[in-house]
Amino acid sequence: MISEKFLMGRGRHELSNEEKQVLEDGIESVRQVPARKQIVRAGDLIETSTLLIEGFVCRYMDDREGQRQLVAVHVPGDFVDLHAFPMKRLDHDIATLGPVKIACFEHRTLQTITERYPHLTKKLWFSTLLDAAMHREWIFRLGRLGAEGRIAHLFCELNARLEMIGMAEDGQFMLPMTQPDLAEATGLTGVHVNRVLRVLRERELLTFKGGQVCILDQQKLAKLAEFEPQYLYGTHTDG
Amino acid sequence: MISEKFLMGRGRHELSNEEKQVLEDGIESVRQVPARKQIVRAGDLIETSTLLIEGFVCRYMDDREGQRQLVAVHVPGDFVDLHAFPMKRLDHDIATLGPVKIACFEHRTLQTITERYPHLTKKLWFSTLLDAAMHREWIFRLGRLGAEGRIAHLFCELNARLEMIGMAEDGQFMLPMTQPDLAEATGLTGVHVNRVLRVLRERELLTFKGGQVCILDQQKLAKLAEFEPQYLYGTHTDG
DNA sequence: CGAAGTATTGACCCATTTCAAAGCATGTGG
DNA sequence: CCACATGCTTTGAAATGGGTCAATACTTCG
Numbered sequence: 132m133i134s135e136k137f138l139m140g141r142g143r144h145e146l147s148n149e150e151k152q153v154l155e156d157g158i159e160s161v162r163q164v165p166a167r168k169q170i171v172r173a174g175d176l177i178e179t180s181t182l183l184i185e186g187f188v189c190r191y192m193d194d195r196e197g198q199r200q201l202v203a204v205h206v207p208g209d210f211v212d213l214h215a216f217p218m219k220r221l222d223h224d225i226a227t228l229g230p231v232k233i234a235c236f237e238h239r240t241l242q243t244i245t246e247r248y249p250h251l252t253k254k255l256w257f258s259t260l261l262d263a264a265m266h267r268e269w270i271f272r273l274g275r276l277g278a279e280g281r282i283a284h285l286f287c288e289l290n291a292r293l294e295m296i297g298m299a300e301d302g303q304f305m306l307p308m309t310q311p312d313l314a315e316a317t318g319l320t321g322v323h324v325n326r327v328l329r330v331l332r333e334r335e336l337l338t339f340k341g342g343q344v345c346i347l348d349q350q351k352l353a354k355l356a357e358f359e360p361q362y363l364y365g366t367h368t369d370g
Numbered sequence: 371m372i373s374e375k376f377l378m379g380r381g382r383h384e385l386s387n388e389e390k391q392v393l394e395d396g397i398e399s400v401r402q403v404p405a406r407k408q409i410v411r412a413g414d415l416i417e418t419s420t421l422l423i424e425g426f427v428c429r430y431m432d433d434r435e436g437q438r439q440l441v442a443v444h445v446p447g448d449f450v451d452l453h454a455f456p457m458k459r460l461d462h463d464i465a466t467l468g469p470v471k472i473a474c475f476e477h478r479t480l481q482t483i484t485e486r487y488p489h490l491t492k493k494l495w496f497s498t499l500l501d502a503a504m505h506r507e508w509i510f511r512l513g514r515l516g517a518e519g520r521i522a523h524l525f526c527e528l529n530a531r532l533e534m535i536g537m538a539e540d541g542q543f544m545l546p547m548t549q550p551d552l553a554e555a556t557g558l559t560g561v562h563v564n565r566v567l568r569v570l571r572e573r574e575l576l577t578f579k580g581g582q583v584c585i586l587d588q589q590k591l592a593k594l595a596e597f598e599p600q601y602l603y604g605t606h607t608d609g
Numbered sequence: 610c611g612a613a614g615t616a617t618t619g620a621c622c623c624a625t626t627t628c629a630a631a632g633c634a635t636g637t638g639g
Numbered sequence: 640c641c642a643c644a645t646g647c648t649t650t651g652a653a654a655t656g657g658g659t660c661a662a663t664a665c666t667t668c669g
Contacts, residue, residue, distance in 0.1 A: 174600070190506075192506065192510045194510070194514040194515075194596055195596050198514060200509060200510045200513040200514045202506045202509045202510065203506075214499045214502060217492055217495050217496040217499055217604070218496065218499055218503075218604045219604075220604075222503050222506065222507075222600060222601040223506060245488045245491065245492060246488045249484045249485045249488065249491070252484065252488070252491065253456055253484060256456050256495045256498070257456040257457065259495070259498070259499060259502065260453045260456055260457055260498060260502075262502060263453060263498065263499075263501060263502040263505055264457075264461050266502060266505035266506060266508075266509060267429075267431065267441045267442075267461065267462060267505060268461075269505075269509050270439060270441045270505060270508050270509055270512060271431045271433070271439045271441070273509060273512035273513050273557060274439040274512050274556075274557030275433040275437060275439045275557065276433075277656075277657090278656075278657070309614085309615065309616090310615075310616065310617095311615085317513075318512060318513030318514065319657075319658090320657075320658060320659080321615090321616090322617090322618090322657090322658075322659080322660095323656090323657055323658070325616065325617060325618085326617090326618085326657090328616095329617085329618095340616095341615095341666085357433055357434050361413070361461060362461040365456070365457045365458075516624075516625090517624075517625070548646085548647060548648090549647070549648065550646095550647080558625075558626090559625075559626060559627080560647090560648090561625090561626075561627080561628095561648095561649090561650090562624090562625055562626070564647095564648065564649060564650085565625090565649090565650090567648095568649085568650095580634095580647095
């Protein structure tokens with residue numbers, strides 16, 4: 132069951148069986164998309180939203196010279212562009228990192244859900260707010276941390292999120308990003324990311340090679356990153 | 371009518387008269403709060419959410435040494451911590467900048483609204499997504515712009531938002547922030563903010579003195595900031 | 610084997626920070 | 640009405656983190 136993934140591991144807000152079924156019935160199609168492919172363009176009027184089932188996608192904005200700034204990285208179970216449902220257009224682009232599998236939901240289906248299932252609607256809403264909480268953490272990372280802290284913070288976040296869904300264990304996980312990608316996420320240059328990774332490796336905190344991340348000392352890394360993971364566990368309750 | 375302010379000027383999503391009335395009836399209390407006072411602390415369990423009626427508030431996170439990073443500035447008509455309704459706790463602090471007037475809504479009232487008025491619920495949801503869109507713009511600002519661009523971008527955003535609600539005209543508006551506050555918003559030091567402001571003044575783009583902002587050349591400032599205001603006008607439609 | 614993307618390293622440069630001091634308002638109590 | 644404290648703004652000089660440019664290796668993969 133595909134809809135099962137939605138919100139899996141996030142807080143303790145798994146869906147009820149009925150809600151899973153409602154969502155499952157709303158799936159309009161399931162698609163595979165290859166790596167490094169844009170799936171939504173900023174400004175497009177869109178009629179469907181995308182639940183990520185397998186793989187990684189990112190959201191980003193371009194500056195005047197075409198340089199990207201990543202604003203989010205999504206992992207399986209994330210409803211990538213659900214916010215496009217109330218907003219209708221996106222202010223940014225979305226692209227796959229590695230190859231992915233996604234489920235598409237038409238907005239009129241979602242509209243029906245909001246009219247009939249306020250409880251499920253609140254969970255959909257909640258999931259968009261988790262994204263906003265991550266945005267805030269990214270603002271903090273860029274505004275207050277130096278290069279080492281930023282890289283460390285990003286890896287801490289991804290590790291925590293992937294652990295929740297069983298895709299990381301013991302600080303180890305696969306991540307289809309290159310060093311330039313990390314630079315786009317952290318507001319650094321590719322060259323400097325390389326140097327920072329070397330330092331982190333030499334300090335035996337972390338290795339990153341060919342998409343394989345090994346966090347060697349989670350405590351020290353979290354300290355360097357000033358990482359506090361509560362924001363990932365929204366404490367939604369159902370009033 | 372207090373609820374009238376909510377979403378005023380944002381896109382064209384003003385509320386219907388019925389919706390305004392529903393919201394108006396939901397107001398539990400109206401309070402005045404003096405300048406520079408914390409109104410919500412990170413991690414607190416909260417039962418009410420706050421609509422800003424007059425004045426400015428900011429949201430921020432502290433780093434290990436207690437330095438703040440602002441993650442949002444709110445203007446009248448913003449539902450400051452509506453996201454606390456689905457989330458129950460905040461991951462950050464909220465404080466007033468100048469003195470403010472706020473309206474408080476109990477979460478059980480909002481809960482009733484979500485059960486009876488899906489249409490209004492979607493607008494509430496939408497307003498939290500506008501905040502998320504602003505977060506993304508802040509990520510872009512910090513990740514891709516230099517000091518001048520960041521300051522310019524922040525002023526462009528505030529100018530645009532205040533114009534929508536009739537609090538800015540001709541690039542002029544009051545803003546109860548100090549230079550250190552600007553530093554906390556832009557990830558710079560107070561000293562450097564001062565130097566950047568001097569440069570912007572010398573280039574006749576902008577003056578900022580004692581809380582009074584005068585944007586002298588909106589075009590040039592927007593260009594320097596790589597500012598594109600579409601994100602402020604969510605294009606919500608009602609499916 | 611060659612091509613293209615990815616990773617690595619060095620040298621130099623510049624934006625921003627840091628540290629330090631002084632100048633200005635504003636408000637309070639004597 | 641003055642004295643003093645407090646917080647904001649301004650400026651200078653020195654230190655530094657990260658950027659830029661340029662060259663070289665390492666991997667896949669066709």
